[in-house]
Amino acid sequence: MKITIVAGARPNFMKIAPIIKAINTEYSDKIQFRLVHTGQHYDRKMSGDFFEELGIPMPDSNLGAGGGTQAEQTASIMVGFEKELLANPTSVVLVVGDVTSTMACSITAKKLNIPVVHVEGGIRSGDMSMPEEINRIVTDSISDHFFTTSELANQNLQASGISADRIHFVGNTMIDTLLANLERLQDPNILHEGKELKPHKYIVLTLHRPANVDEEEKLKLMMDTIVNGCSPFPVVFPVHPRTAQILDQLGINYENLVTVEPLSYLKFNFLVKNALGVITDSGGITEETTILKVPCITLRDNTERPETVELGTNELVGTDPAKLPPFLEKMKSGNWKHGDTPPLWDGKAAQRIVKKLLEIYG
Structure with a gap:
């Protein structure tokens, strides 16, 4: 099984790190992955440090699509990612979060008839003035499977017509990274x-x-x-x-x-x-x-x-x-509410994701 994993901006790296670790430690004999960095965040403080600190391997490809307006950046990512996929066929494209890279790579993959899975699918703010909200809605409208962080995200997807068998409540990979690095x-x-x-x-x-x-x-x-x-x-x-x-x-x-x-x-x-x-x-x-x-x-x-x-x-x-x-x-x-841990925010979301991917595409 071959997976293309996409990362483009600072939050993405926190979300992909535990997925890559789960593949390398438990499923390296069954899964080959290719890591594509779109270059959306190209400043070293915004991306380079993350590879070293979080144990992420250097990308197999960097599309160098940083800078420009929203439209220019989206177009640059799509052109670069199309070339990447044509040169390196894959079973599935995995995107995370809600940045421009998430949306642009999802569209590109689907137009090449490649399945897309969205980690952190179903999240909604209801604020269409936020670029991230548009990215979420577009990505979720064309993705094949969804890995969610909450029951509310599941409900959002079902309300938009997504069948329950495509929605997988796994937890939060950002929390996997936090707990692993405390x-x-x-x-x-x-x-x-x-x-x-x-x-x-x-x-x-x-x-x-x-x-x-x-x-x-x-x-x-x-x-x-x-x-x-x-x-x-x-x-x-x-x-x-x-x-x-x-x-x-x-x-x-x-x-x-x-x-x-x-x-x-x-x-x-x-x-x-x-x-x-x-x-x-x-x-x-x-x-x-x-x-x-x-x-x-x-x-x-x-x-x-x-x-x-x-x-x-x-x-x-x-x-x-x-x-x-x-x-x-x-x-x-010091008179603040104490708070509870949301369900499945236990540091094991990435393991659930990789196991499910093998069930679906393996």
Whole structure:
């Protein structure tokens, strides 16, 4: 059996690492895989470190499709991936998550009559202004089989007409990666006023969505509310260079704001694991904080991961800074909900996926 595994952006690598490990340790005699990196994230901090840290083999092919507009990037990935599949026939294409590479490679494979399986299928935010939501819907509309992280994802797929025999509830491979690396996390040794940050005495902030970082006035108000509301605790903000430039232009500078360059996977999750709390607009981080039992505030009006709110440690606060203060006070006081682990988020999702793939295509 031959599988082509696609990865293109930072979240993808966390999701494919345990699948590759499961193949190599348990099924290498039955499965041959080819790893294709689309190059969607081409900065070393955004992709290169992940191969080393997570034990992912170097890609068999790199399509080099980084940069450009949404349409340019999608087209570049599709052209490159078509050549890849024609030169290297496969039994099935495995895509993960909801980035541009996921959608583009799914379309390309299906037009060549190659089956597609979608890991993390069925997730929905209901927000069509998000590129990721379009990627999810398009990918799920043409995939052959779906590996899901929650019962709600199963229901979303069934509501769209997918038969139950094509939906496989397996758990969350991002959590497989987190649990496998808990003992390997690395202290990034971040300093605040010349001193090391003390465990549970700082708050981690991540912002990347255009709605939060591209509107300068809104970003300034949000930053004022967050940093002042978190005082006296330091706020550690691993910031993308583009966002850092906006912060500089706005003159945003606080005594308790610590900005650092984007961190590697092992260093960032060390920071999260030992934080008093996390404030983010990322979906994936809310999954990790749920497992780590770390309080989490999500600065979005919707989430494709409601299980992190209903069962986990996440609270969906929205994008209005005026709503933040009571949640910040609750986080600082230590009076946060404890949260439970969602079903099958046990570190064994990848094993279930590979076993099922052999049943279907082996």
